[in-house]
Amino acid sequence: MTVPRPPAPWLLRPVKLPATVPPELTGAWAPTDTRLDDVEVLPVPTGHGPEDVAVGAEGQIYSGTDDGHLWRWPADAHPGTTPDLLATTGGRPLGIEIDPRDGSLIVCDAYRGLLRVTDDGTVTDLAHRAGGTRILFCNNAAVARDGVVYFTDSSNRFPVSHWRRDLLEHRPNGRVLAFDPASGRVDVVAEGFHFPNGVALTPQEDALLLCETVAHRLVRVSLPDGAVRVLGDLPAYPDNMAPVGDGTYWIALASPRVALAEKLLPHPQLRRIAGILPTRLQPQPVPYSMAALVDGEGTVLRVLHGPAGRYVMATGVRQHGDTLWLGSLTEKAVARVSLS
Template identity: 30%
Template sequence: MSRSSSPQLLYQGPITTSTQLRLSISQERSGPKVLHSVLPAKAPTPASPTAGFSSGKEMTLVGLTLLSPLHLGTSVFRPFAPEMEHVCGRPLGLRFDKKTGDLYIADAYFGLQVVGPNGGLATQLVAEVEGQPLRFTNDMDIDEHQDVIYFTDTSTSFHRRQFMSSILSGDKTGRLMKYDKSSKEVTILLRGLAFANGVALSTDHSFVLVAETTTCKILRLWLHGPNAGNSDIFAELPGFPDNVRRNSKGEFWVALHSKKGLLADWVVSNTWVGKSLLKLPLSFKQLHYLLVGGKPHATAIKLSEKGEILEVLEDSEGKSLRFISEVEEKNGKLWIGSVMMPFIGFYNR
């Protein structure tokens, strides 16, 4: 990425840093998909980053949150073990309630959860909708004024460990939903989404954004005003968007899992192609390669409140930083997480 300072390591480990990014968390750790670098006043350490790991944990520099009692076993601590995800949980979205200090968690297998400011075992809030269990809870944002949570369910047909099948099959069962903390009721706001992913509210809460990963778009649902209830395309992107995070200026950082490959549009536009590929004896890496554009590397895009592209950051060499899933801006730094790489990185602006 451009305009960065010389690299340093926050924690010594076997990771080799690129010339553009500072990295933390050693190679033995499970990779963080999401992080939250700003803790509210009631949380124990306001300056500490909090991250969700593939082993089903949330971790800060001073604390630990468990999503399932089965975490006490040893097997769940193996990094990158998709076959254990349904046992361990897979936290994909983290948000703090600034009024209470509670940490809300969107877990791919355990649904919407919450844990108190002091950590501990998470409490399940939403496990099913319309009588059916949530299969792929993904991300969320909190409206503290209305006491509601907006969250996504990526698919009603596929689990997180089957995410490649969801994309290649042309699955459009994703949903954007609203959870009312007072009534504990869930309302479905949008249906038929192609891999519903990251969620972010605007500064004035007049609209909420949701990333539609398969189509490489950011959608906008108007919550208030003359367009309330209507949705439109907020931005079209050159790659597959993951999480969306708003900064203090009301701008949005979008993390791209990767750019689109030469075959991506053809495969995604023709579902029979993707379904045919899934029937072939191809490995995950081979299928992934067909969708990824060029050499895997990090790309982050900053959008204005109107969906205009303000800035693009790329680590084109991709030596250490690839497949990023979230960019969180705080105090002149960009904290960066990845769904597939074992690190937390930060970039000095």
């Protein structure tokens, strides 16, 4: 079964904003550790874009590709290991989390919505509507100890196939949702975000840390009231994030901020034109991945760089023991690197 792909609006509705300038990679962001240019890759058999990575209780690795497949590698996988095909969603799997109650996968499918996938490959739909509207761009999730799933709906206008248009429009089109497995209810936690993406729970589960890709910032969303506090402006575009378990979090950063895109902010008409140009003529991400470790207040503790672009558009990140796993929106493999 292939889930229908929703169309995207042809014309943008860009808002006029002041021009900004991407900050330099200095201080805590200085490229002193370039180990992301020396990652070990585990290819996917078909498709591309293993956008996120999750690690099971026994160390097995999960990821999903653009053809709707969910893949599983054994804990002792080496670069030549062929993963098992766990399931096919018919959509586009993005964020993947482990339900702490039973070890099943919670999958954000950009086209199908929020899913549960069990170890035998059974796929169950959990949520595809919230607040009276369709979930258009289910992206990343965090699962609480009681099974409540907090997840992002990145855009109410543009599906994943047209994510670049949402960046050019630069409007707060996204929201954060909560699915309660006990009741099946889906609530809107907060809305008005600029492409909300990676999300993670605090150890006390009294707040979420949230990455806004378009606004290149990290925010804290209090629970249950949804109050938002900005923790930091980032020099790159953040994507998925994952807790380490000690009150720190890894953030995958797909690209340093693009100077041309920020120069175009005061010019809505130019951005509207850029939105209908061929992709190759639009502002392009820089082939330079990063992964940043931050604490609960957004303080940067460590940054790994990949300036040579040997593994680009890093969108997923997960620490397991002394290994950092990476996913990518465009590569044909997941990657891992030692943290020691």
